[in-house]
Amino acid sequence: MKTTEFSSALLREHYVCVTHGSGLPIYVFPKKLTTACAIFAVRYGSLDCTLSQKDGTARDCPAGVAHFLEHKLFENEDGSDSFARFSALGADANAYTSYDRTAYTFNCSEHFDEALAELLHFVTHPHFTEKSVRKERGIIAEEIRMYADNPWERCFRNLLRLTYRNHPMRHDICGTEASIQKITPEILYSCYQSFYTPENMVLAVCGDVTVEQVLAVADRVLPQHWGIKTPRMLCEDLADRIEGKRRVTQKMPVAKPLFSIGVKDRVAGLDAPTRFRREMALSLLCDILFSRAGKLYNDLFERQIISPAFSSGYSATDTLGFLCISGEADHPEEVLSVINGYVASLLSDGIPDEDFERCRRVMYADEIRAYDSTEEIANRLVSFALDGIEMFSCPSLLQSITKSELESLLAQIWRDDCIAMSVIAPQEKK
Amino acid sequence: MNPKLVFDADALSLRVCETDKFKAGLLSVSAILPIDRKKAPLITLLLAVLRRGTVKYPTLESLNRRLDYLWGAELSIRNFYRGDCQILGFTVELLDSAFLPEAEEESLTTVLDLLCQILFHPLLDENGRLLEKYVESEKQFHCEAIRSLKNNPRSYASERCSELLYRDDLCGASSLGTEKEIMAITPEELTRFWRELLASLSFSCFYVGAENPETLAQALRSTLGAALDRRELTTEPPTAAAVKAVRRPIAHAAHNEEIEAGQSHLLLGFTTDTVMTSSDFYACSLLNEMLGVSPSSRLFVHVREKLSLCYHCASSYNSFKGTLTVHCGLHRDNRARAEEEIMAQISQLADGTFDEDELLAAKRSLISAYRQTEDHPGAAESFCFRRSLAGREETPAEAMRLIEAVTRDEVIAVAKRLTLHTVYFLEGTLADGGEEDCDEND
Numbered sequence: 087m088k089t090t091e092f093s094s095a096l097l098r099e100h101y102v103c104v105t106h107g108s109g110l111p112i113y114v115f116p117k118k119l120t121t122a123c124a125i126f127a128v129r130y131g132s133l134d135c136t137l138s139q140k141d142g143t144a145r146d147c148p149a150g151v152a153h154f155l156e157h158k159l160f161e162n163e164d165g166s167d168s169f170a171r172f173s174a175l176g177a178d179a180n181a182y183t184s185y186d187r188t189a190y191t192f193n194c195s196e197h198f199d200e201a202l203a204e205l206l207h208f209v210t211h212p213h214f215t216e217k218s219v220r221k222e223r224g225i226i227a228e229e230i231r232m233y234a235d236n237p238w239e240r241c242f243r244n245l246l247r248l249t250y251r252n253h254p255m256r257h258d259i260c261g262t263e264a265s266i267q268k269i270t271p272e273i274l275y276s277c278y279q280s281f282y283t284p285e286n287m288v289l290a291v292c293g294d295v296t297v298e299q300v301l302a303v304a305d306r307v308l309p310q311h312w313g314i315k316t317p318r319m320l321c322e323d324l325a326d327r328i329e330g331k332r333r334v335t336q337k338m339p340v341a342k343p344l345f346s347i348g349v350k351d352r353v354a355g356l357d358a359p360t361r362f363r364r365e366m367a368l369s370l371l372c373d374i375l376f377s378r379a380g381k382l383y384n385d386l387f388e389r390q391i392i393s394p395a396f397s398s399g400y401s402a403t404d405t406l407g408f409l410c411i412s413g414e415a416d417h418p419e420e421v422l423s424v425i426n427g428y429v430a431s432l433l434s435d436g437i438p439d440e441d442f443e444r445c446r447r448v449m450y451a452d453e454i455r456a457y458d459s460t461e462e463i464a465n466r467l468v469s470f471a472l473d474g475i476e477m478f479s480c481p482s483l484l485q486s487i488t489k490s491e492l493e494s495l496l497a498q499i500w501r502d503d504c505i506a507m508s509v510i511a512p513q514e515k516k
Numbered sequence: 517m518n519p520k521l522v523f524d525a526d527a528l529s530l531r532v533c534e535t536d537k538f539k540a541g542l543l544s545v546s547a548i549l550p551i552d553r554k555k556a557p558l559i560t561l562l563l564a565v566l567r568r569g570t571v572k573y574p575t576l577e578s579l580n581r582r583l584d585y586l587w588g589a590e591l592s593i594r595n596f597y598r599g600d601c602q603i604l605g606f607t608v609e610l611l612d613s614a615f616l617p618e619a620e621e622e623s624l625t626t627v628l629d630l631l632c633q634i635l636f637h638p639l640l641d642e643n644g645r646l647l648e649k650y651v652e653s654e655k656q657f658h659c660e661a662i663r664s665l666k667n668n669p670r671s672y673a674s675e676r677c678s679e680l681l682y683r684d685d686l687c688g689a690s691s692l693g694t695e696k697e698i699m700a701i702t703p704e705e706l707t708r709f710w711r712e713l714l715a716s717l718s719f720s721c722f723y724v725g726a727e728n729p730e731t732l733a734q735a736l737r738s739t740l741g742a743a744l745d746r747r748e749l750t751t752e753p754p755t756a757a758a759v760k761a762v763r764r765p766i767a768h769a770a771h772n773e774e775i776e777a778g779q780s781h782l783l784l785g786f787t788t789d790t791v792m793t794s795s796d797f798y799a800c801s802l803l804n805e806m807l808g809v810s811p812s813s814r815l816f817v818h819v820r821e822k823l824s825l826c827y828h829c830a831s832s833y834n835s836f837k838g839t840l841t842v843h844c845g846l847h848r849d850n851r852a853r854a855e856e857e858i859m860a861q862i863s864q865l866a867d868g869t870f871d872e873d874e875l876l877a878a879k880r881s882l883i884s885a886y887r888q889t890e891d892h893p894g895a896a897e898s899f900c901f902r903r904s905l906a907g908r909e910e911t912p913a914e915a916m917r918l919i920e921a922v923t924r925d926e927v928i929a930v931a932k933r934l935t936l937h938t939v940y941f942l943e944g945t946l947a948d949g950g951e952e953d954c955d956e957n958d
Contacts, residue, residue, distance in 0.1 A: 096615070097539075119537065119891045167821070173812030174873065176880030180811075195887040196880075224824030231778040232827055232845050235669050235944070244954055331956040339776045341663035379580035387576065390653055393660055414660070444584045451588030451611045455540045459892065485617075513776075 089297075094478040097457055101467065101477075102297050108308050109284035113467040114300050115292040115460075122198045122293025123464040126209045127189040129288075129318075129472050130281035132259040133403065134186075136319040137280050144319055148268040149254070150226070150261015151277050153183040157222050158214055158274060159190070168208040177201040183259055186403040187472060193461060198295060199303050206289070206307040212278045214271040223266050230260050237338045237510045238346075238412065244334045245346045245410070245508035251330060253323045255406060283313035290467035292460040322354050323406045327503040335509045342393065344510040345418035347425070351400075351407030351499050358474040361402060364495070366483060368400040368409060371492045373445040374437055375429070376411055381441075382428045391420055404473070409499065418509050429500050433493070442489045453480050517890040518911050519722065519900050522729045523737075527718040527744045530736055532729040533896055539615050541725020542893035543732075544594065545631065545740065546605040547717040548905065550756040551597060551686040557693025558709050559604055561651075561658050561701065563593045566710070568650040570633035571640075582630060586623045587611045591630060598905055599758035599836025600686035605719060606631050607897075612726050624727065628739040636714065636743045645703045646710065659695045666775065669942060670828075673781035674843060677940040680771055681785035681839055685762060715747055722900060724893035758905045759791045761838030768936040777944035780848040784858060785841045785938035790930055792835040792906040798882075798919045799926035803934075804833035804840055805878040806865060806927070812877060814861040815842065823857060825850045836906065840934065848943050855939075866931035868924070875924055882919050886912045 087107065093100035101115035131152050137145040160168045160181070172179035177194035179201075190209050194201045233239045243258060250256045260266075291300050328350055351368070353361050376383060376398035386392040396413040415421045456462050470477040519531040549555075573579040583589045590609040595602070608627050613620065639647050666672050682688030692698075719740065723732055764787045790800040808815035808831030815829040829844040844854050864870070889895040889912050903909060910918075 096617075121888045121891045167812070167817070169811035170817075170877075173810050173877045173881060176877075176884040178810065178881070178884065193884075193888070195884045221821075221824045225820055225827050228779065228825075228845060228847065229827035231847070231944075232670065235777040235779050237667055247954075248956065331958050333957045334954050335957070336954045340667050342660055344667075377580075377584070379577060379584045381577070384575065384577035388653075390656065394657055414664075444581060448584050448588035450617070451540075454611060454615045455588075455609075458538045458540060481617075 092476060092478055096481055097454065097478065099457055103471075104297060104301065106284070106301070106304050106308065108311055110304070110308065111288050111471060112300060112304060113288065113290040113471060114295065114297045115290070115463050115467060116295065117292050117460055117463065118294050119460050120195045120294075121193050121460050122195070122291070122295055123191065123193050123460040124202050124205055124289065124291045125189050125191040125464045125468050126205050126289050127187050127287060127468045127472065128282050129186065129286045130188055130277075131184050131186040132257060133254045133321055133405070134281060134318070135254045135257070136321060137276060138317050138319050145276075147273055147277060148261060149257035149265040150259070151269055151273060152188050153260050154222065154226060154266060154269050155274050155277060156181050156183045156188050156190075157226060158218065159209060159212060161213060161218055162208060163211065163213040168204060171204050172201060175201050175204070179205075185255065185259065187468070189468060191461075191464070198293065199299065202291070202300065202303045203307045206304060209282070210309055210312045212275065212282075214274045216271060219269065219271050219274065226260060226266050227263050230258070230263055230266075233258070233260065237340050237344055240336060240338065241344050241346045241412070241508050241510045242410070244336055245348045245506060248332065248334045248506045248508060249328055249348050249350050249408070250323060252325065253406070254321055255323070279314045280316040281313070283315050284311065285315060286313075286318070288468055288471040290464045290471065292463040292467065320405055323352070326352050327501070328506050332506040333509075334506075335511050337513045338510050340510055340512050342414050343416060343418055343512065344414050345412065345421065346508045347411045347422055348506050348508070349409040349499055350504040350506070351402070351409060353402055353407040354405050358404075361404065362473060362475045363483060363487070365400065365402045365407070366480070367487050367492055367495055368407070368499070370445055370449055370484070370487060371496060372398045372400050372409060373448060374441045374492070375432075377445060377448070379444065382425065385428075386421060386424055391415055391417070391424065418507060422505075422507055429496065433497055433500070437489050437493055439489070442492070446484065450481060450484055453484065517724075517896055520729065522733045525741065528721070528736065528741050529719075530721045530723065530729075530733055531900065532732065533724045534726070534729055535724065536726045538612070538725055538893055540609055540611050541723065541727055542897060543608040543610075543721060543723045544605065544897050544901065545608070545719050545721050546594060546603050546901065547719050548756050548758075549602045549604065551600050551602045551689055553686075553689035555709075556602055556689050556691045557697060558701065558706065559602060559713070560595055560691050561654055561698065562706055562710055562713070563595055563604060564654045564658065565646055565650050565706065566634050566638045567593060568654065569639040569647070571637045572633050573630070574639050579630070579634075583627070586626060587616055587620070589623060589627050591627060595691065597687050597691065598902065600760050601756045601758040601905065602691070614726070624732065625735045625739065628735055632739050632743045638710075640707075645707045648703045651701075651703045651706055655698050655701065658692065658698050662692050662695055662698070669775050669777045669779065669781060669944065670845060672775070673783055673940065673942040676771075676773065676942070677783035677785055677841060677938060680769065680938045680940055681841070682762065682837065685760065685837065687837065719744070720904070722897050724896050758836050759793055759907070760836075761789055761791050762787050762937065764789065764935045765937045768939060770939040770941075772941045772943060774943045774945050776946060778946045779845050780851065780944040781942040782844045782846060782851055782854055783841060783938075783940040784855070784936060785839055785940070786934045787937050788833070788838045788840050788930060789933050791838040792902070792908050796926055796930055797835060797908075798915070799922045800840075800930045801833060801835070801882060802875065802878045802919065802922055803865060803927050803930050804831055805882050806870065806874060807831045807840075807861065808842060810881055814865070815844075815858065818861055819844060819854055819857050823853065825854045825857070829854070829858075839937070851941060862931065862934055866928060866934070868928045872924070875927065879919055879922070883916045886915050886919070
């Protein structure tokens with residue numbers, strides 16, 4: 087077994103990465119807190135909707151399979167439910183699906199070994215039946231409706247649909263009420279076999295536990311191998327701009343218009359460290375441009391062009407990047423026009439030193455604070471492992487980002503044909 | 517992690533959990549008032565106005581910049597109800613100085629000074645009134661918040677059920693008020709209210725982190741303590757009782773409302789006669805746990821998993837008011853089946869149709885939640901604050917011992933007392949999710 091240890095003098099923390107005999111990378115981060123957290127994650131999310139088949143052909147799956155699978159994996163062959171088993175141990179289990187990953191997790195303050203055994207067992211032993219799949223459709227349909235009724239969610243989803251016309255990013259993570267009707271046990275098994283393989287997964291543990299303890303459970307519970315190693319069909323977003331219309335409006339019963347402005351970024355072809363540096367730099371830039379201590383926010387706020395609710399963020403997968411700004415305003419076009427004017431002034435005059443330093447400090451603090459929770463640490467371990475980045479490199483990487491680097495990134499991404507806006511407008515009074 | 521009382525003066529007290537487990541410390545500064553239907557919205561508006569600008573930091577931008585510069589110090593306003601009390605104050609989160617990459621000015625005193633600036637030295641005009649510009653714009657935002665309540669059907673349904681469940685109690689009063697009330701408030705009135713409020717407030721502070729308790733006490737005394745001592749008039753702090761059980765109704769009330777949404781929301785509010793200070797408080801907490809907290813609870817297993825009626829079905833217990841509320845997001849056609857099943861599960865618990873394993877799992881889950889409070893400064897603060905407010909002084913360890921000792925009969929006895937008080941149904945009238953009604957344009 088290959089073991090690598092990482093430590094940080096600044097954070098006064100360390101963790102170990104071991105590759106298990108099955109090929110599964112296991113990360114253990116010892117932390118003297120009462121709560122231990124384990125996450126078993128797979129590099130498989132809603133964007134992975136094409137299967138590579140044995141004969142080399144590709145097979146398209148209905149939208150929402152990764153999420154459906156996440157729901158169904160808790161069910162065991164003997165009819166028992168893993169949630170109940172975790173509960174009997176006093177462990178709090180959960181799971182989530184994102185665009186590029188699915189994660190199964192638990193927190194506990196006792197019976198860690200038993201809970202870890204349960205996690206490793208149920209994720210590596212799928213069991214789907216026609217009856218249970220049929221039953222799950224009703225539950226997921228309600229989940230879809232719950233999100234659809236939330237205007238912020240709807241606004242964001244409409245924006246993605248506009249921005250990614252020919253890419254699975256336009257599909258909701260849960261799929262649609264129609265697409266989940268097409269999901270069968272056979273599709274679930276095929277996707278499980280293709281994606282749930284040791285090499286495509288990661289186990290991260292943080293708490294008052296030892297590497298030996300975790301490995302002992304892994305050795306006892308994990309099969310020699312599971313799944314069938316299949317080449318991953320990366321769905322590249324080939325369009326370097328937003329094709330077609332760049333505005334979308336939907337009416338809902340909201341009091342005031344909500345908006346989401348999206349800036350499409352291209353990261354395809356970049357290696358992991360370059361992509362990660364870009365992600366960090368663009369997150370910092372986002373804060374400089376849109377934070378509540380910044381000139382732009384306060385100008386919009388003082389002039390009552392926007393309401394207090396206002397947020398921004400940059401996120402990236404290994405094939406695409408996306409910057410989003412959301413808020414409430416009577417005239418969303420005016421907001422975009424003020425933002426464009428501000429960006430133009432930064433492009434001509436440069437980013438003020440004070441803003442750069444201030445936002446760097448905020449981001450640094452966020453980085454340090456992340457190491458106060460076992461759950462957050464385990465989540466970070468998973469993210470960094472799947473992205474292929476060493477987690478402790480963040481604070482020094484942040485210090486190495488320069489103002490001129492941000493200025494050139496801003497010039498690169500802020501292009502009219504890469505910016506779209508989605509609005510949820512109030513309905514006319516009946 | 518048991519808090520130590522560092523000092524307890526007339527208007528200011530400090531409790532500290534000193535620990536080097538965390539890289540950031542948390543300080544809460546809270547004043548407790550009885551909820552007053554007229555004053556509650558005024559407090560909400562006032563806090564927003566005070567946060568806009570002070571003599572030293574005249575704009576929101578300058579205030580926020582100062583905080584950012586202190587390595588992302590977070591200063592948040594707290595304004596919420598606990599039982600029949602309104603809690604107002606601040607929370608401060610500060611990075612421990614041991615983790616700063618360069619020597620820094622005294623962050624703690626600076627943030628506390630900022631807090632005092634906000635409370636005692638807001639920007640005033642030449643007539644000593646709160647700045648009209650800030651008051652008027654915050655009134656607008658406040659009214660928008662009232663109008664936006666319906667934006668999220670799920671939280672709106674929850675809000676409406678609380679209004680009905682607590683209609684005869686202080687906490688049934690909205691902390692936002694009505695648009696008409698808010699628009700009628702003048703800068704003079706708000707200024708007068710600010711001065712009166714300040715004259716009567718006393719603050720309890722709670723800190724979790726690595727800062728030396730004496731250093732912290734000194735910083736608090738020299739900032740907030742000094743400002744409180746300088747107050748012009750002092751009236752007795754109002755007495756407030758947070759714990760008061762909602763009375764058992766003679767018959768339950770049912771309310772239906774429609775909303776243009778795909779999902780409907782069914783809420784059932786029950787009285788339990790058990791509050792945090794009751795001897796069977798933990799029996800009631802366990803009943804809630806068994807009914808609808810975790811994915812192995814009755815509501816999750818039966819209403820969601822077995823009958824596929826919903827995605828979300830959970831219960832919550834308000835131990836200040838002795839109420840238990842079930843919330844289920846579902847298709848409108850499934851209302852009757854869901855309601856029937858929820859009531860059937862409660863009946864089964866009251867009949868004692870559960871085994872020791874189910875009770876044991878609930879105990880483990882609740883004990884685990886209490887044990888984990890020491891891993892989160894916010895959870896530790898919340899545990900101590902809630903207990904202190906209710907007048908039930910105990911440590912998480914004592915709470916865990918009491919949970920262990922709860923018997924099956926005690927849970928059954930509490931379940932038998934559950935009385936339906938309010939049924940609220942927010943009916944989603946959209947046949948489909950309205951997914952495709954978008955207009956794209958250039």
